[in-house]
Amino acid sequence: MHSSDHSAHHPALAHHFQDLEQQKDTTWLAMWVFLATEIMFFGGLFLAYVIYRSSYPDAFAIASNALNVNMGLGNTFVLIISSFTMAMSVYSAQMAQTGRLIVFLILTLILGCTFLGVKYFEYKDKFDSHLVPGRHFDFAYHHDPITGATLHNEHEGASNKPSSGHEATGHSKKALREIQIFFSLYFAMTGLHAFHMIIGAGLLIWLVISAMKGKFSKEYNSPVELVGLYWHFVDIVWIFLFPLLYLIGRHHHG
């Protein structure tokens, strides 16, 4: 069987596909079907959030104000820019510019790690502030129990002196339970998101190595595109997480 279509002999073409175009169509469809399962995965947590927030709107607003909104905003910028560098890496792959492809992949990786680094500091602050749900959850520790504003210096190495005169009297047990529910959702949703970011970082490393080995060309760059789809999806999840977790009732507590 002879063919003047060189893609029929392309090393990346798998046996069960007619040509690279059909292979690409199929892999895109398969990736989106996977993303549909991811939408369902995160969707369940969003549903839990929607139900609890509609039931406890005041507690959620107070709890949300205990989050560091500037770190959240910064992280949002970081992820959006990383989506841009990811899209640029796809473009570089399509134009067979391997050098730029590697640069943009590494930039995306750096931005993703920046996001995770900021998340580490946020989580650390929450742990130090007794805001992790469970036995030692104490909203009054370092937080104004009425407004949810943090009472200690927000920089690293903050004083560990507990706030004075704001013991458990700020809220009822019911309100504190509702605030704790917010933090359960906060850790579950951002934790699952961060887990996805870590997987994405691993995928990017794999892409960098593959690109250095010269595996991608104008005809075959699907792995870059598909990892791009994954990365953009994780960005979209954060686009919704930021306002839903960080920006509730901020107009009261400026």
Place this chain on the structure above:
Amino acid sequence: MSDDHSKHHIVQPSMYAAILGALLVFTVLTYYVAFIDLGVLSNFVAMGIAVTKGSLVVLFFMHIFYSTRLLWVVVVGSFGWLALMLILTLGDYVTRHWDVQKHIFF
């Protein structure tokens, strides 16, 4: 390539840069609007901006704008399913009125 099939459309960096700009602007907007008291409208504005940002990412960064109908079906179907689940379940909860107090939205 002279092939003008939709799937071979290569999105230009200038387009990506424009989308990046729009996303950053919307992000700043959602941040500042959060500090303004809009009452019930706050939720709709925040989610409206988020949906817009998400749509830009799906349509242009993920190339769905240039994709086949088959892909559109999967994309619209999955987000549509999510919308159904959220709206119908929320509709159930907010109309229960088990305690005749404050959580009445309608």
